[in-house]
Amino acid sequence: MTVLLRLLLALLGLCIGSFLNVLIYRLPRGEDWVKTPSHCPDCGCRLRWYELLPVLSFFVQRGRCRACGGRISAQYPLVELGTAALYLAVSFCVPDDPWRCILCCALGSVLLALSVIDWRTFEIPNGLNLTVFLLGLLRLFTDFENCPRYLVGFFCVSGPFFLLWLCSGGRWIGLGDAKLMAGAGLFLGWQAVLLALLLGSALGTVVHLVRMRCGASPRLAYGPYLSVGIFVSALFGERLIAAYCALLYID
Numbered sequence: 303m304t305v306l307l308r309l310l311l312a313l314l315g316l317c318i319g320s321f322l323n324v325l326i327y328r329l330p331r332g333e334d335w336v337k338t339p340s341h342c343p344d345c346g347c348r349l350r351w352y353e354l355l356p357v358l359s360f361f362v363q364r365g366r367c368r369a370c371g372g373r374i375s376a377q378y379p380l381v382e383l384g385t386a387a388l389y390l391a392v393s394f395c396v397p398d399d400p401w402r403c404i405l406c407c408a409l410g411s412v413l414l415a416l417s418v419i420d421w422r423t424f425e426i427p428n429g430l431n432l433t434v435f436l437l438g439l440l441r442l443f444t445d446f447e448n449c450p451r452y453l454v455g456f457f458c459v460s461g462p463f464f465l466l467w468l469c470s471g472g473r474w475i476g477l478g479d480a481k482l483m484a485g486a487g488l489f490l491g492w493q494a495v496l497l498a499l500l501l502g503s504a505l506g507t508v509v510h511l512v513r514m515r516c517g518a519s520p521r522l523a524y525g526p527y528l529s530v531g532i533f534v535s536a537l538f539g540e541r542l543i544a545a546y547c548a549l550l551y552i553d
Contacts, residue, residue: 303397311393311407312386316356319385322415323378329427330419344372356382377418384414388533395537401444406536409437409489413529416482420525426478431485438488448491455487455495479524486532494539495532502531 327343328335340349347369353359360379367374388410396403416430442452463480487495506527514520535542 303393308390308393311389315386315389315407316382318389318411319382319414320354320356320378322385322411323381325415325430326377326381326418329429330423330425342367342369342372345370381414381418385411388414392537402441405437405441405444405489406533409434409536410533412437413533417526417529420478420523424476424521424523426476426482426525428478428481431478431481434482434485435488436485438485441489451491451493452488455490455492456484457487458492459487459495459499460484476524479528482525482528482532486528490532490535490539493543494535497539497542498528498531498535500531501534502528505530 324335324340327333328338340354341347342349344367347367353363353368355362357379360374363374365374365376366372389407392403392406392410396406412430412433416426416434419430420426438452438456442449445452460480460483463475463483464477466475467477467480483495483499486498490498502524506522506524509527510518510522
């Protein structure tokens with residue numbers, strides 16, 4: 303992939319990140335995200351085109367609304383820059399597979415949005431989980447000769463998660479996490495989704511224990527950690543699994 307293509311991909315990531323901010327704000331509130339124009343969340347003032355420029359408009363306006371002077375959350379440029387960074391990471395990790403590159407960029411976008419929402423609300427919107435599932439179907443059709451691997455992946459983590467949710471009445475695990483791992487398993491296949499579970503659980507354990515020692519609530523938003531595991535597995539899963547299997551045959 304050329305430098306120009308990577309630059310264009312990063313610019314696309316900034317634009318998609320701006321759209322993700324709309325989803326992050328509106329989905330938990332049940333607001334329309336298709337027809338309603340972008341506006342200030344404090345005063346409702348409709349934003350002009352130059353106020354919608356990713357990252358740039360935030361710094362030009364010094365992080366404040368032009369109409370009411372209300373402070374604009376730093377989340378907006380961070381999500382935009384984060385999406386661009388995800389897209390660049392994909393471009394370096396899967397440079398020779400256009401379809402997989404597109405799917406991984408789309409997956410990273412959805413995971414970023416649901417992670418921020420879950421971190422704030424402890425809920426994952428069904429629409430975002432459905433999008434992960436649809437991306438999993440697309441991934442399945444691009445590698446249909448390995449169909450059983452993806453179908454097993456759909457159930458091997460989400461099935462136990464669903465049973466934990468059912469048995470505990472939602473106290474041990476959220477139904478949204480089960481739905482997320484179903485779609486992720488369809489996207490990754492059974493080996494890589496197990497790796498995603500391992501990575502996400504390890505990261506969540508370490509980070510949340512540190513946060514609890516700093517006074518955070520024991521309540522855990524599992525989605526962001528699982529999302530990190532899913533994205534890492536999508537990019538590096540095959541290589542990590544191959545390296546692990548190779549270690550098993552060392553005398």
